[in-house]
Amino acid sequence: MQPVVQIRGLEKRFGALAALDGVDLDVRAGEIFALLGPNGAGKTTLISIVAGLLRASAGEVRVLGKDVVRDYQATRRAVGLVPQEINFDPFFTVEETLRIQAGYFGVALSEARLAEILEALDLTAKRRTNSRALSGGMKRRLLIGKALVHDPKVLFLDEPTAGVDVELRRSLWTYVRTLRERGTTIVLTTHYLEEAEELADRVGVIDGGRLLVLEETEALLRRHGQKRLRLALASAIPALPPALKAHGARLEPGGEAVVFEVSGGDAFGPILAAVADAGLAIRDLETRRTTLEDVFVQLVSAERAEDRP
Amino acid sequence: MISLGLRTLFAKEIRRFMRVPGQTLLSPLVTTTLYFLVFGYSLGGRLREVEGVPYARFIVPGLVTLGVITNAYLNAASSLFVMKIQGTIIDVLVSPLSYGEILAGFVGAAVVRGLIVGGVMWFVAGVFGGFHLAHPLLAIALVLLAAISFSALGLLTAIWAATFEQVNFFPTFFITPLTFLGGVFYSVQMLPGPLRSLTLANPIFYMVDGVRYGMLGRSDAPPWTGAALLVGLSLASLSAAYGVLRAGYKLRG
Numbered sequence: 001m002q003p004v005v006q007i008r009g010l011e012k013r014f015g016a017l018a019a020l021d022g023v024d025l026d027v028r029a030g031e032i033f034a035l036l037g038p039n040g041a042g043k044t045t046l047i048s049i050v051a052g053l054l055r056a057s058a059g060e061v062r063v064l065g066k067d068v069v070r071d072y073q074a075t076r077r078a079v080g081l082v083p084q085e086i087n088f089d090p091f092f093t094v095e096e097t098l099r100i101q102a103g104y105f106g107v108a109l110s111e112a113r114l115a116e117i118l119e120a121l122d123l124t125a126k127r128r129t130n131s132r133a134l135s136g137g138m139k140r141r142l143l144i145g146k147a148l149v150h151d152p153k154v155l156f157l158d159e160p161t162a163g164v165d166v167e168l169r170r171s172l173w174t175y176v177r178t179l180r181e182r183g184t185t186i187v188l189t190t191h192y193l194e195e196a197e198e199l200a201d202r203v204g205v206i207d208g209g210r211l212l213v214l215e216e217t218e219a220l221l222r223r224h225g226q227k228r229l230r231l232a233l234a235s236a237i238p239a240l241p242p243a244l245k246a247h248g249a250r251l252e253p254g255g256e257a258v259v260f261e262v263s264g265g266d267a268f269g270p271i272l273a274a275v276a277d278a279g280l281a282i283r284d285l286e287t288r289r290t291t292l293e294d295v296f297v298q299l300v301s302a303e304r305a306e307d308r309p
Numbered sequence: 310m311i312s313l314g315l316r317t318l319f320a321k322e323i324r325r326f327m328r329v330p331g332q333t334l335l336s337p338l339v340t341t342t343l344y345f346l347v348f349g350y351s352l353g354g355r356l357r358e359v360e361g362v363p364y365a366r367f368i369v370p371g372l373v374t375l376g377v378i379t380n381a382y383l384n385a386a387s388s389l390f391v392m393k394i395q396g397t398i399i400d401v402l403v404s405p406l407s408y409g410e411i412l413a414g415f416v417g418a419a420v421v422r423g424l425i426v427g428g429v430m431w432f433v434a435g436v437f438g439g440f441h442l443a444h445p446l447l448a449i450a451l452v453l454l455a456a457i458s459f460s461a462l463g464l465l466t467a468i469w470a471a472t473f474e475q476v477n478f479f480p481t482f483f484i485t486p487l488t489f490l491g492g493v494f495y496s497v498q499m500l501p502g503p504l505r506s507l508t509l510a511n512p513i514f515y516m517v518d519g520v521r522y523g524m525l526g527r528s529d530a531p532p533w534t535g536a537a538l539l540v541g542l543s544l545a546s547l548s549a550a551y552g553v554l555r556a557g558y559k560l561r562g
Contacts, residue, residue, distance in 0.1 A: 014562075051403045054562040073405035081403050087396030091325050103317025104404035146400065 002065055004029045004078075004154045004185045005050060010059035012045050012209075019045040021209035022059070027154065032176065032186040034200035034217075036193065036296055042209040043189040044084060047156045051081040064153060077105060080152030084159045084189075086139045090132035094123055097131055098145055105150035117145045120175055137168045144172070148179075155179060157188040161195060173199055193293035197221075203292070207300050217292065224298060225290035229260040229268055234281035241278040247271050314406045318414030326384055326422050333384070333422060334429070337376050341430045344372050345437055348494055359496045362525055365438040369431065370448075370521035371493025376430045377452050378459040378488070378516075379480055381423030385415050385463030386476050393467065393560075402561065408554040412464070412547065419460035420453065427452055431524075441525065447532070448523025454539035455516055459484070461546035468550075468559050487513040492521075497529040512538055 003026035012020040020042045027033050035043050048054040050061055052072055061068045063075040089097060098117065102109035118124040121141040126134060131142060140160070147155060157176070161169040169192075176199060180186055190196055196203055196217070203220060205213040213220065236255040247270070250259045258280070260271050268287070275282065326333040349365035359367045392398040401411060435441075442448055462479070470476045491513035497505055508514050509530075519535020522528035528535075554560070 012562075048562070052561070053399060053402055055557050073407065076403060076405040079403070081399070083396070083399055085396050087399060089392075089395065089397045091328050092321075100317055100321050101400055101404075103321075104314050104401060104406055106313045106405065108313065 001029055003027055004064060005187070006060075006062040006065075007046070007050070008060045010046065010049065010061060011057045012042075012049060012054065013057045018209045020049075020056075020059075023206070023209070023211050025204060025211060025214065027185060027187055028202075029185055030180065030183060031201045032180055032188070032199050034196035034203045035187065035189045035206060036196055036203055036292075037189075037206040038300060041206045043206055044158055045209075046206070047081070047158050047187070047189065051079050051156060052076050053081075077150060078153040080147035080150065080155040082143050082147045082155070082157045082160055084162065086136065086143065088131040088134070088139050088142065090130065093128050093130055094118070094134070094142055094145075095127045097142060098149055101146040102149035107150045109149055113149075117148055120178075121145050122171070137164055140164060141168075141172075144175075152184065154185040154187065157186065159189055159191065161190065161192060169195070193291060193296055197292040205296060205299050212299055220295060221290065221292065224295040225263075227262050227266065227268070227290070228288045229262075229271065230286040230288075231258045231260075231275060231280070231282050232284035232286070233257060234283045237280065241280070243274050243278050244271075247274055312410060314404065315410040315414055318401070318406065318410065319417050322384075322388060322414060322418030323421060325388060326418070333380070334425060337380055337426045338429055338433065341372055341376055342433055344368070345434055349434075349437065360498065360527060362527060363438065366434075366441060366525065367496075367521075368494055369434040369438065370524045371488065371491070371517045372434070373427045373430050373452065373524075374455060374513075374517050374520050375485070375488045375493060377423040377427035377456050379484055380426040381419045381456040382459040382463035382466075382480055382484060384422040385419035385460040386467040386470075386479075387463075388419075389415060389464055389467035390470055390473070390476050398560065408551060411554055412461070412551050415464050416457060416460040416547070416550070419463060420456040423456035423460065424452070427456075442523070443526030444523045447536070448520060451516070451520045451523055451536060451539055454536075454543045455520070458539060458542040458546050461543070461550040464550045465546065465553060468553055484513075487511050488517065490514075491517050492529065493517055512542075 005025070005027035007023055007025040010020050010023040011018065023042070023046060035046065037043050045054060049056050050063065050068060052068060052075070055069070063078050066074045068075045092100065095114065098114060099109050115124070118127055121144060123138060123141055123145065126138060131139065134142060144160070161172055164172070173195070176186055176188070188196070188199070200217050202215065203213070203217050204211055215223070233256055237251070238255055240249055240251045240258065244258060247260060248262070252259060258275070262271070345365070345368070349368055357364060389398070392401070406414070466476055466479050490508065491511045492508060497508050497514065500508060515530055515535040515538045518528045518530050519532045519539065522532035522535070
């Protein structure tokens, strides 16, 4: 199947600064793709080039097989963008804002579609409210509504939940999944790694304008991730039984807890059996899995260490 | 056929200035009425006639031209510049509107505001000094060309400007002084040699003079000079604005 977005050798320079330095990326149809990276990594620059807000210095970007410069009208009809910064026009109400945005895309917004968007974003009660009078969270939801009025094939969400409370964040996640189920491809950038881990089928890690990693979220976590099991013992032991050493166990100072660290794909069953065989009584059990955040920090730190002279 | 996208942008721009009529329509009307009262009647009482035309009537074409070009310029400039500041310019830039449609939407709405202000000013002047249009089609065509030229210049300024001060620089230091020194309040025949030469080097003089010919049937220079100048300026400013939008200068990084 043809990728929704194809990026080849993409470069963007601002004077001497290379914001993007030869990025190759395909976004697959129907996936949720998360683009992760520290501030200034090039995430927004990349999205902006695809959406037509910026011109590339070199390289090629295609949306649904069409070039974003030569066939800009066709590609922009296929793309919806929720920008990072909240913007609103204080001259217009929520309904007027959505109708105007649809009009720019050549779409006469039907009453049914308008009601559906307002309902999905919990803005029905604010339909006739001036956008200036909306709360920050509502303004952000209105931005999402504006990006959806023309029913885009691919939706770019640039830090969609920045500054948004937990409840709204969860409801936006649910809506993003609903959009994907309807066939919309989603590309999101986020600082909340938990968000990417929760939503994304695949992640790309970008830093210094270069794409460091591009992988299925689960595979990435398996490959780089570790699982940690900490067993608090009913009574302290002076030394680690040899059978547990074979499983890579470590005794905490004081002898009150044993810690195992295994790779993401390994099971804990044999370890627990070995603990039982060694006759240790367990008071408490604690497990922790490496998060996407841990992997992200690992990858970016390793890349920066390599770049250091 | 005019696309829905262009119609939407045009209608939105019209609604924007119609929502603040005190600022966009009433304010220039009050200022112009004061010009008519102060210059037309107080000074007109002394000057009575310029080249056979009552003074209160003589100043109408210049003041209408000033109102049209200032408002056309300000509408395009302030609307686009405020969109840049608010970030709502993104809404237009990510849309499939063509460069020509974006240009037509902003310029079209700014021309409408310029023509409304100019028309109301002409009407108010008519109430005071009598309605008079010697060559109506020529007068309307020249005013329209002036509005188009200065709307496009306003758009160019807004694209380039980084501050409100830069947006206001052009009307404050170019449009208003050149219009006032461009024969709005006097005939070039009344000026001594050096000042006359200076006035004849001022492009806005030919615009005002051409509009005066259209409205009053008299002019200092051949009226086609003003017409040719306005056609040239319209084409040049529209081409420049189109080129800048197409190149993405300042708007698309």
